[in-house]
Amino acid sequence: MANHRLNQIQNHLVSLDIDPTRVDGHVIIITGAARGIGRSAAILLAQKGAKVAINDLDSIKAQETAQEIRKLGGIAEAFPGNMLDETFPAELVAGVLTKWGKINCLINNAGFCHDSAIHKMDDARFDVIMKIHNYAPFRLLRALSPHWMDPSVRDMPKCIINVSSTSGLHGAMGQINYATAKAGIVGLTKTVAAEWGRYNVRANAVAYGWIDTRITQPPTESKVLSLDGQEIKVGIPMNAKKWRDVSDIPLSRPGTADEAARVMLFLASPLSSYVSGTCVECTGGRFM
Template sequence: MALNQLFDLTGQTAIVTGGGSGLGRVMALALAEAGANVVICSRRKEICEEVVKEIETLGGQALALALDVTDPESVVQGVEKVVSQFGKIEILVNNCGTVFEAPAAEMPLEQWQSMLNTNVTGTFLMCQAVGKHMINSEYGKIINISSSIGFKGTDPEAVDSVGYTTSKGAVMTLTKDLAVKWGRHGVNVNSIAPGVFTTGMNNPEIPGTLVNKAGDFIAAQVPVRRLGRDSDLAGAVLYFASTASDYCTGQILVIDGGLGAK
């Protein structure tokens, strides 16, 4: 197979949850540029529609879909709508997530449950609903977005959210377990674990966000001496979404500028 064909997604359908902003938008645009039809999901359909316009400007095809990953009925209905319109789903990117920072001794139970419900249960519900169709068609690429901080404890000066780190660790284990269970059905399940990127929840221009509060502190710890950029993630999602990764499943790809190597 020619090298350019390895990453060609022409005619395939991809769902990106939380695709209306931040890293989700970056990945949605990358998939569209590779030729995929991209369905962008969020509880806020209006922000998804803005990304749809961007994709259509590039000459691609996209659909904005209101979907709540924590609601099983919303998930099933959304997935069925995608299948009805495009026939099948080859790619799923589980990017939807939430974070709330507070010292572990003071973390409100409501916020803990919200992070676990969105980041873990929401990811599972999407995998389950889309996975059924992928198993039937004997092909699929699932990409769960975890986080480099899900591997271990974190310095509270950098990230002080025990619920977030716990949930992202769980996403990694979910990824590995589904990879083992579904590999025989032609479904690859992998995870991208970003470090700190200057986008989305970490927008440095928004007061109170992680990078706004501790960007210089974090960047100084990163071996490449900077935070992540949009372009640093595009190649990774294309690799896991394409035939280039057909023999790769159950893996966690860390993109953190080398921070985890220290």
């Protein structure tokens, strides 16, 4: 019955000449949206009609991304802030609700690596990765709960897209903290899908493989993340030869941020209206 109804809806959209990838009027929060996959997703979703809340630790870059979207004719507002701050997730949700009155989609994209071999990993390095990849998404969801559980928005489209990684699905040398956190986000996603389906909320994750962004390029002295007075080098070293070897990627190349963003569009749009509780792998075929 569900598939039959979905086919009816899709056929109706086609008959009306409506693009099922459109998200017109949807309010979408994207964390870590000033660079890489988050930035590409923000631009793409705005082009598809969304009002995009651009969150990033880097206030200048967040403003630049919002301005770029507006120059292209889209609607976007920068909401810079540190997702590691315990109070900021609730402030972000409140700010977006004040601005636009609703939230349709949350994309938990903010994150970084802080790698080390297991025997050299200290508690602080492990803890910060758990906080950005697990605690921050949880706090945003908790802040959203009064809005999304309100019976008046029962039929409003609502979805969550959480960013995982092949490190979380398959493990990765030197990434005991990151792999643990990215595995955790899959469990979080499935729990939300099970618990909030009654409120018409869909929850899905995307496990990315090698996507060519700042986080996967070789680290340099100029590419650092300044966080609470600590400088964290961003990137994966060139000597990670096994990871950089494309011979086990059937498409024989890394993906681009724009390609990664299209998976988010699929999960945010009516195209995936009956998809929930799953983890989509965007890997070029690696690990299949």
